[in-house]
Amino acid sequence: MVRILIVEDQKIMQKYFEYIIMQEPEFRHIQTVSDAREAVKICDYSAIDLVIMDVQTFHNHDGLSAGKEIREKYPYTKVLIVTSLIDPKVLERAKSGCADSLWYKDHGEEEIRSVIHRTLNGEHVFPDMTPKVELNWITSGDISPRQLEMLRLYIRGMSYSEIAREMKCSTSGVRWNFQEMIARAGYSCKEDLIAAALESKLIVTTLK
Template sequence: MIRILIVEDQKIMQKYFEYLIESNKEFQHVQTIADANDAIKVCNSTKVDLVLMDVQTSHNHDGLSAGKEIREAHPKTKVLIITSLIDPEVLARAKTGCADSLWYKDHGDEEILDVIHQTLEGKRVFPDVSPNVQLNWIQSDEISPRQLEMLRLYIKGFSYSEIAKKMGCSTAGVRWNFQEMISKTGYSCKEDLIAAALESKLLVTTLK
């Protein structure tokens, strides 16, 4: 039997994944936990074939970091990241050793069972790009990756001058990029743009 660990802090998704696993005769439900840090302990103490791993878990603990640690310590254990965060950085990190596959909760075209089976067969299942969301007048892919990074740094508390130094440009260049983002999206101010980016889960800056 294929032993599956669920790491998910939302009750409704916990119940969904539990039903999915327990109604399938080839799967065995090992445990459901809400904290990614506890997933490492479970995998160290018992046999797990597949971890269904959320990204943003209890206490904002990072499922991607936990996934990387599990994969390095237990090469035979597969990690399938399940997330509603469409932040492009999440997808990029997942592809660089933090997961075997990734499935979007709210945006995935493929059925989760198909992704589970493909992952267990040794396939790496990742979308080419993260999903788009509407930001007032535009789609999120109309904001460049560089502009998204500037926005991410600003949300983390960096000033325009600190962002400029970090990204190798002028303070005036950072200011121009923010003005362009506000103009393209049609928001009245920078704060409205930031609120929309966070609410849509286009950016996540709280993972520990």
């Protein structure tokens, strides 16, 4: 019997994952919780074979941090991150030890089911790249990783000069990259670019 814990704060997705689990005779649904921190506590006193974990959980608690803690404390427990966040940092962190696998919520039921089985069988299943989203005239794939990191640091509160020091370049270089992103995307100012990046979940800064 495969014991499964669901960590998801959206009711509709809770029911969706519960439905998938109930279709499999060898799966046993242990519990559904909305907080990643609570998931760690449950693993402390219950033997869990698989945690299906969202990234942004109740109170914005970070499912990736919880996944890393669970994997380090309980190597037999598999952690599958299923998220709608397309921020490349999410995929990067998942691959760095925070999860056994990661997949995206907007993929079909059979695809998610396959990833669950493959993860339980010991595979590490990750997409090759994050999905692309439209940013007015361009897609997120048209923004270089370096430009995306500059945008991320600015959203976190850094000035152009602070970003330049962090990324070992000139302040004018940072300014040029912002102007280039704004112009190519067809926005009138950087505030519009920032709003689009946050709304599309291309950049996530709210995790705790």
